[in-house]
Amino acid sequence: MKTTRRNFSRCLTAGLIASVLGISPPLLAQSAPDLIAAAQKEGKLSIYGVTDNEQANHLIREFRTQYPAIQIEYSNMSTTELYNRFISESAAGSSADVTWSSAMDLQVKLVNDGYAQPHKSAETAKLPDWANWKNEAFGTTYEPIGIVYNKRLVPAADVPQSHADFIKLLSTQPEKYKGKVTTYDPEKSGVGFMLVSQDKQVNGAGFGDLLKAFGSVQVRVQGSTGTMMERIASGENLIGYNLNAAYALTRAQKDPSIGIVLPKDYTLVISRVMFIAKNAKNPNAAKLWLDFVLSKKGQEIIANKADLYAIRPDVEGETTSNGLKKQLGDALRPVVIGTGLLTYLDQAKRLEFIKQWNNAVKAK
Amino acid sequence: MLQTLPRRVVVTLLALSVFFPLGLVIYQSVLSGPFFMKTASLSLESFAFIFDDPDFWSATKNTLIVAVGMSLIAIPLGAILAFIMVRTDLPGRRWLEIPIMIPIFVSPVVLGFGYVVSLGPVGFFSVWFESIFGSVPWNIYSLASIVVIAGLTHVPHVYLYSSSALRNLGSDVEEAARLSGASPFRVARDVSIPMVSPALLYVGVLVFFLGFEIFGLPLILGDPEGHLVLTTYLYKLTNKLGTPSYHLMAAVATCIIAVTFPLVLLQRALLKSAQRFVSMKGKSARQRPLALGGWKWVALAVISLWLFLSIFVPVAGVALRSVVSSWGTGVNILDVLTLDHFHAVFEEATMIRSIVNSILIGTFGGALAVGGYLLVGLATHRKPDGLSRFVDYIVLTPRAVPGLMAGLAVFWVFLFVPFLAPLRSTLFSVWFAYTIVWLAYGMRLIQSALMQVGPELEEAGRLVGASRARVSRDITVPLIRNGLLGAWLLIFMIFEREYSTGVYLLSPGTEVIGAQIVSLWASGAVDVVAALSLINMLLVGFGLALALRFGVKLHD
Numbered sequence: 001m002k003t004t005r006r007n008f009s010r011c012l013t014a015g016l017i018a019s020v021l022g023i024s025p026p027l028l029a030q031s032a033p034d035l036i037a038a039a040q041k042e043g044k045l046s047i048y049g050v051t052d053n054e055q056a057n058h059l060i061r062e063f064r065t066q067y068p069a070i071q072i073e074y075s076n077m078s079t080t081e082l083y084n085r086f087i088s089e090s091a092a093g094s095s096a097d098v099t100w101s102s103a104m105d106l107q108v109k110l111v112n113d114g115y116a117q118p119h120k121s122a123e124t125a126k127l128p129d130w131a132n133w134k135n136e137a138f139g140t141t142y143e144p145i146g147i148v149y150n151k152r153l154v155p156a157a158d159v160p161q162s163h164a165d166f167i168k169l170l171s172t173q174p175e176k177y178k179g180k181v182t183t184y185d186p187e188k189s190g191v192g193f194m195l196v197s198q199d200k201q202v203n204g205a206g207f208g209d210l211l212k213a214f215g216s217v218q219v220r221v222q223g224s225t226g227t228m229m230e231r232i233a234s235g236e237n238l239i240g241y242n243l244n245a246a247y248a249l250t251r252a253q254k255d256p257s258i259g260i261v262l263p264k265d266y267t268l269v270i271s272r273v274m275f276i277a278k279n280a281k282n283p284n285a286a287k288l289w290l291d292f293v294l295s296k297k298g299q300e301i302i303a304n305k306a307d308l309y310a311i312r313p314d315v316e317g318e319t320t321s322n323g324l325k326k327q328l329g330d331a332l333r334p335v336v337i338g339t340g341l342l343t344y345l346d347q348a349k350r351l352e353f354i355k356q357w358n359n360a361v362k363a364k
Numbered sequence: 365m366l367q368t369l370p371r372r373v374v375v376t377l378l379a380l381s382v383f384f385p386l387g388l389v390i391y392q393s394v395l396s397g398p399f400f401m402k403t404a405s406l407s408l409e410s411f412a413f414i415f416d417d418p419d420f421w422s423a424t425k426n427t428l429i430v431a432v433g434m435s436l437i438a439i440p441l442g443a444i445l446a447f448i449m450v451r452t453d454l455p456g457r458r459w460l461e462i463p464i465m466i467p468i469f470v471s472p473v474v475l476g477f478g479y480v481v482s483l484g485p486v487g488f489f490s491v492w493f494e495s496i497f498g499s500v501p502w503n504i505y506s507l508a509s510i511v512v513i514a515g516l517t518h519v520p521h522v523y524l525y526s527s528s529a530l531r532n533l534g535s536d537v538e539e540a541a542r543l544s545g546a547s548p549f550r551v552a553r554d555v556s557i558p559m560v561s562p563a564l565l566y567v568g569v570l571v572f573f574l575g576f577e578i579f580g581l582p583l584i585l586g587d588p589e590g591h592l593v594l595t596t597y598l599y600k601l602t603n604k605l606g607t608p609s610y611h612l613m614a615a616v617a618t619c620i621i622a623v624t625f626p627l628v629l630l631q632r633a634l635l636k637s638a639q640r641f642v643s644m645k646g647k648s649a650r651q652r653p654l655a656l657g658g659w660k661w662v663a664l665a666v667i668s669l670w671l672f673l674s675i676f677v678p679v680a681g682v683a684l685r686s687v688v689s690s691w692g693t694g695v696n697i698l699d700v701l702t703l704d705h706f707h708a709v710f711e712e713a714t715m716i717r718s719i720v721n722s723i724l725i726g727t728f729g730g731a732l733a734v735g736g737y738l739l740v741g742l743a744t745h746r747k748p749d750g751l752s753r754f755v756d757y758i759v760l761t762p763r764a765v766p767g768l769m770a771g772l773a774v775f776w777v778f779l780f781v782p783f784l785a786p787l788r789s790t791l792f793s794v795w796f797a798y799t800i801v802w803l804a805y806g807m808r809l810i811q812s813a814l815m816q817v818g819p820e821l822e823e824a825g826r827l828v829g830a831s832r833a834r835v836s837r838d839i840t841v842p843l844i845r846n847g848l849l850g851a852w853l854l855i856f857m858i859f860e861r862e863y864s865t866g867v868y869l870l871s872p873g874t875e876v877i878g879a880q881i882v883s884l885w886a887s888g889a890v891d892v893v894a895a896l897s898l899i900n901m902l903l904v905g906f907g908l909a910l911a912l913r914f915g916v917k918l919h920d
Contacts, residue, residue, distance in 0.1 A: 074872065075872055085775075
């Protein structure tokens with residue numbers, strides 16, 4: 001008790017000084033002291049995430065400097081494996097304390113099925129409304145979806161600046177781009193399906209034209225970002241549609257042949273969804289971690305070191321929601337975290353959509 | 365040879381290890397949802413769904429084409445290769461032993477990717493070829509290419525089995541044929557190879573099995589033009605309905621089992637009639653290599669072409685990719701050379717761990733697996749009764765389940781069997797999955813070693829009053845020492861490259877290179893994948909060279 005009170009008063013004093021001086025110290029404006037104490041008592045935290053180890057490690061290292069008493073076990077896996085493991089292990093007792101995945105629909109499904117527990121804090125309050133569902137599912141990043149192209153081989157005049165441009169390019173130069181355009185296979189990639197179903201919602205009338213344009217160039221579909229990016233870089237494909245700009249940016253830093261466009265008419269934005277498992281073994285450490293990821297410090301790491309985009313509106317820089325708003329304004333269309341994402345997890349609706357896709361895209 | 369009780373224990377353990385995961389898969393296939401959910405009920409809807417899906421039928425057709433096609437390529441080539449390497453005086457034979465093994469220990473995902481980098485539409489070899497001849501006559505993404513590549517890369521499997529059989533033949537018959545004027549090719553075709561037909565039959569069925577199971581190659585090469593095989597179809601089903609559909613995946617796996625199990629029966633029947641050949645082979649100590657004469661150039665040319673196509677081309681692709689930041693049309697390779705990808709591997713703790721774990725699982729795990737296979741082998745050795753026949757059937761069954769599904773089933777076993785649960789996040793679970801999946805392969809190695817022990821030695825032991833266990837310990841096992849070492853080496857290679865099986869068993873601390881490659885692949889770090897694969901190849905190559913140097917023989 002004693003320590004708690006001392007910590008508390010220390011925070012209070014610091015906070016007071018800070019507010020008097022008009023600055024907000026990032027390290028101190030954090031989780032409640034009793035949460036920290038309880039988390040440190042648990043001393044452990046297990047996370048299942050789809051973010052590469054290398055990127056996640058930036059966050060983990062900083063968290064460990066702040067809370068050295070808490071050991072983190074981070075398991076990196078694909079979105080499907082994460083879902084499989086989480087539900088299987090939950091059925092057997094308990095799974096990871098926290099899951100963190102870009103398959104927004106699967107994460108929402110898990111939360112909807114009662115696998116999550118709520119959490120409310122000063123940090124979660126900073127999130128935009130669409131990125132907080134029931135105080136259970138939280139968006140942690142702001143990753144724009146773009147068009148990626150080969151800079152060596154696609155002439156500047158051809159580079160599409162909007163979805164309309166893209167459709168026009170494909171339908172006016174089908175010979176040049178035949179077999180040279182790539183996108184996700186909605187049957188193989190859950191994220192790919194989610195994106196193209198969002199296109200249908202956002203683009204409305206243009207969506208039919210998009211599918212037709214894909215059909216006219218015999219679009220090459222792939223199951224993963226890696227294979228698409230590799231083929232665009234090599235010139236086997238020239239343009240990739242609906243690629244995560246965060247990944248493309250990482251690659252573009254090493255590889256000068258990768259160019260990225262964020263379409264000016266609308267740019268979809270996805271967010272890595274994090275939730276705390278209902279039967280988490282270390283619920284307090286999980287809350288502390290979630291708060292940390294959403295904190296200013298955590299978000300700065302996401303933006304500047306992990307090559308993802310920060311979602312918190314009060315973080316500045318090019319790779320933040322703020323930076324993107326300056327660049328694209330109202331064109332940004334974040335995928336809302338909520339029951340809307342469950343629509344296409346209904347088997348009949350999903351198969352219907354896939355049929356529509358196949359009919360248009362595979363038409364000769 | 366084992367006493368009755370230990371023998372029963374071994375067979376029971378084996379049956380449990382095989383049938384429990386397998387039963388889980390079959391049970392899952394007749395449910396409407398995940399078996400561990402309360403909402404799941406008995407239903408045949410999964411079969412109705414896949415039988416109604418045109419993709420399933422095209423995948424089935426393609427799978428049959430691939431399995432038949434690659435068997436037709438791999439079996440004759442492997443047998444000829446074995447004949448040349450074992451029975452003739454081809455110069456440089458010893459030097460060829462390591463490269464021949466490469467396709468066995470390189471993960472097919474990596475091989476497939478290597479082919480894309482070198483022979484793909486903008487591959488460096490294609491670009492070079494096009495600049496000389498104007499166009500490229502091949503399409504790496506066609507079904508035919510998949511068949512040819514699968515066939516060429518499975519030659520080593522056939523080579524291994526047929527070469528160990530060929531080694532046991534006396535050379536007198538071949539000499540007789542050669543003396544009466546037959547060409548070396550004719551000798552191989554009409555004398556040597558027919559005499560090892562039991563081994564060829566066995567490996568023929570095994571290769572056909574592997575044809576049903578190949579995943580990496582069609583995943584990489586089949587995607588762009590949409591050629592599905594059953595395993596990639598199964599993989600596709602994972603996400604087709606949005607949430608992973610275990611029941612559909614299990615239904616596909618069950619269909620694969622339903623097709624392959626009759627093959628096991630067929631193989632047994634064939635082997636029975638082939639036993640007559642075996643009794644003729646005898647054990648002749650005298651073996652003289654057949655002089656090839658002018659034919660040696662033909663032989664060398666055939667082997668070089670095969671080595672070039674199935675090893676040099678893909679490995680060069682991977683090696684190149686690991687040292688460049690970009691490649692393809694309009695890239696000058698010299699401008700993009702970099703060692704960054706290797707730095708990325710060595711800077712990342714999980715990568716280092718995956719390398720260390722892979723070595724552990726290959727060496728210690730490999731030895732343990734050989735020990736397990738040996739126990740099973742001894743349990744059935746010289747005991748041609750019902751129990752042994754039962755074992756013969758079950759060892760081939762796990763091979764019928766695609767690795768991805770087998771891995772998932774093993775994951776469930778470790779999850780839901782209470783006393784196994786603590787072992788799940790240890791390397792033991794990975795080892796267990798590997799050992800079961802490669803059971804057929806390992807058992808064949810052990811059995812062929814056991815076959816060579818003359819029964820009279822064991823009978824002598826028994827006559828002077830030694831127990832069965834004693835005979836095994838003091839006579840049989842010491843006699844097959846070399847065979848065991850060779851098996852260990854092969855299992856080491858297989859375990860190093862295994863990838864899909866370990867995916868679900870990965871947890872912090874149990875990463876292995878194969879599964880790491882799959883996970884990196886998905887997020888796009890193809891460059892790091894290339895570097896990691898190259899490291900893996902060098903590692904295994906080094907291990908192989910070391911073992912051969914210390915006198916371990918791949919076959920005796």
